[in-house]
Amino acid sequence: MNNTRVSRNIAQRLLLIINYSLLIIMVAMVGCDDETKVCDQALTTDTHIRFLRDSAGITRDTTMTQVTLYALTIKDSIYRKQAVSNIFLPLSPVADSSRFYLKVDSISTPDTLTFRYSREPHFISPGCGFSTFFTLDTVISTTNTIRSLIINQRAITSSINDTAHITLYFGI
Amino acid sequence: MIQRILLFILAFSGWLATAQAQEKPVAPPADSAAQQAAAKKPAPVLPDSIYRVPGGLRLGIDLSRFVVKAFQPYRTDVSFAADYRYRKDLYIAAEAGWQGVSHSDSNYTYKSSGVFLTAGVDYNFLKKQETRERYMFYGGIRYGFAQMSYEAPSYTIYDSYWGDKLPGSFPKRNASAHWVELILGIKAEVLKNFFVGWSIREKIKISGPKDDAFPPIVIPGFGSGTKGSQFDFQYTISYCIPLGDVKVRVKRK
Numbered sequence: 027m028n029n030t031r032v033s034r035n036i037a038q039r040l041l042l043i044i045n046y047s048l049l050i051i052m053v054a055m056v057g058c059d060d061e062t063k064v065c066d067q068a069l070t071t072d073t074h075i076r077f078l079r080d081s082a083g084i085t086r087d088t089t090m091t092q093v094t095l096y097a098l099t100i101k102d103s104i105y106r107k108q109a110v111s112n113i114f115l116p117l118s119p120v121a122d123s124s125r126f127y128l129k130v131d132s133i134s135t136p137d138t139l140t141f142r143y144s145r146e147p148h149f150i151s152p153g154c155g156f157s158t159f160f161t162l163d164t165v166i167s168t169t170n171t172i173r174s175l176i177i178n179q180r181a182i183t184s185s186i187n188d189t190a191h192i193t194l195y196f197g198i
Numbered sequence: 199m200i201q202r203i204l205l206f207i208l209a210f211s212g213w214l215a216t217a218q219a220q221e222k223p224v225a226p227p228a229d230s231a232a233q234q235a236a237a238k239k240p241a242p243v244l245p246d247s248i249y250r251v252p253g254g255l256r257l258g259i260d261l262s263r264f265v266v267k268a269f270q271p272y273r274t275d276v277s278f279a280a281d282y283r284y285r286k287d288l289y290i291a292a293e294a295g296w297q298g299v300s301h302s303d304s305n306y307t308y309k310s311s312g313v314f315l316t317a318g319v320d321y322n323f324l325k326k327q328e329t330r331e332r333y334m335f336y337g338g339i340r341y342g343f344a345q346m347s348y349e350a351p352s353y354t355i356y357d358s359y360w361g362d363k364l365p366g367s368f369p370k371r372n373a374s375a376h377w378v379e380l381i382l383g384i385k386a387e388v389l390k391n392f393f394v395g396w397s398i399r400e401k402i403k404i405s406g407p408k409d410d411a412f413p414p415i416v417i418p419g420f421g422s423g424t425k426g427s428q429f430d431f432q433y434t435i436s437y438c439i440p441l442g443d444v445k446v447r448v449k450r451k
Contacts, residue, residue: 060270061415061422062301069356097359104359116359147355147366149412155305156353156366159411 065154068184072114073141073160076190077130080173080197087111088196090130098125098138112190117141117182119158128172130196135170143182150184159183165192173197244450250443251329253283256393258436260295265433272301272308273416279434281320286446289320291338297418299348306353312346314419316379331387332438334395338381342401347372348414373407375417383432393436401428 079088089111095104097118105113118124122143129136141162148159160182167175173195182191263275277295284290292315299310318340324333350368357364383397403426407413414423421428 062270062272062303100359102359116357118360119355119357119364120360146411147353147368149350149368152301152308152415155303156350156355158355158364 061152063153065151067150067154068186069150069154069157070114070116071157071159071182071184072116073162073182073192074190075113075115075192075194077111077113078193078195080195085195090196092129092131094127094129094136096127098127117143117145117160119145130171137168137170137172140164140166148183157184162191167194171196247448247450249329249446249448251283251286251446252332252440253442253444254391254438254440255282256280256436256438258393258395258434260293260432260434262396262431262433263295272299274298274300275418277419277432279432279436283444284319286444287322287325289322289336290317291320291340292317293340293419295419297346297416299416301415304354307351308348308415309351310346310348310414310416312344312348312418314342314344314417316340316342316419318379320381332385332393333387334383334385336381336383336385338379338383338397340379340381342375342377342379342419344375344418344420345372346374346414346418350412368412371409371412373409373414373417375406375420376404377401377406377420378404385434385436387438391438391440393438394434395436396431396433398429398431401430403427 077088077090078085089109091109092107093105093110093113094107095113095115096102097104104115115126122145124141126139126141127136128139142164143160143162146159146161147156149155150157162177162180162182165175165177175195176193177191178189178193179191258279260277260279263277266273266275275295275297277293279291279293281289281291294313294315296313297311299308301308318338320334320336320338322334322336324335327333347370349370352365352367355364355366356362379399379401381397381399383395383399385393385395388394401420403420406417406420407423417423421430
């Protein structure tokens with residue numbers, strides 16, 4: 027009887043000690059939780075375009091030697107005479123359509139790409155804030171050098187994936 | 199949604215019913231030898247032993263919410279907890295509170311306010327106690343509900359190509375959330391009728407704000423606006439208003 031009482035008192039004292047010390051542990055746990063401080067996600071929502079060469083029925087990835095790209099209304103180059111096989115192009119977040127000038131090498135005739143889309147502001151995270159997401163409606167190109175194009179994915183968001191939104195086919 | 203809630207309440211009340219049923223002594227199986235012995239010499243029938251444990255309504259405030267404020271300055275939470283001793287080991291428990299959020303940085307401003315309510319039971323696992331002692335090591339379950347409104351009065355999207363700053367705003371919208379909490383905690387009477395206690399809890403969201411483009415940052419009483427489950431804790435000081443005793447009946451063997 028006496029023994030059980032002693033052990034019980036120890037248990038209760040332990041309970042009290044744990045009780046007081048826990049506040050400190052809890053403080054440490056919340057310490058790393060301010061979600062507005064860090065932005066660990068991508069905010070850019072660029073359209074990923076992949077170049078494919080189509081010759082005699084065989085298609086393969088191709089690097090264009092001197093790619094120049096700019097929006098017709100801005101004229102600042104996004105790419106200037108760069109050798110690339112993929113391009114990332116920013117759609118206008120203030121209009122529902124954008125037009126781009128694309129010249130892929132020094133001798134070919136330049137093409138114009140026209141994008142029509144809808145846009146929606148999107149909350150990325152408490153740390154990052156907002157970004158614009160796009161949904162492609164139609165994409166048209168002139169066919170001077172570009173042979174055809176395919177829309178692989180209409181939703182253009184901040185999530186990073188390897189599939190290009192659009193594939194451009196060249197015949198040269 | 200409603201079906202899920204009803205199903206949950208039904209399942210839970212079913213569990214309660216079986217728990218109570220188990221407390222009742224089960225009639226021993228008929229044993230012919232024992233029956234014969236009883237017929238020869240009738241055993242004296244002793245009355246049930248009855249003792250009393252202190253009952254009452256415990257009202258408390260969650261101090262951990264003020265600690266949260268120190269680490270997440272954009273959050274202001276006030277949370278109260280209450281429980282009522284229903285049986286020797288069973289307590290009816292509830293929490294209610296208010297939350298305001300105000301955040302502003304170079305990317306956006308955000309405001310929200312809302313209330314929450316949870317209700318459920320706590321079950322004390324501590325068996326060997328003197329009748330007047332009120333220590334608790336308990337497990338609990340709650341159903342939680344929150345109602346809130348939130349907005350982003352202004353935001354800026356930075357675009358290096360099309361223009362430096364593109365302003366915008368999200369108008370005020372309403373949202374609600376439902377969740378279930380599983381709780382483990384202790385309570386100790388540190389002064390007469392004054393209790394200090396803590397608990398850890400896992401909150402599992404049943405339904406929440408639907409807006410994918412602009413979800414709330416925090417939901418009152420739950421936590422993160424985008425996570426499906428959330429770990430949380432409580433540190434309460436409370437005062438117990440004595441409201442008579444709870445009778446405990448023990449059958450004589």
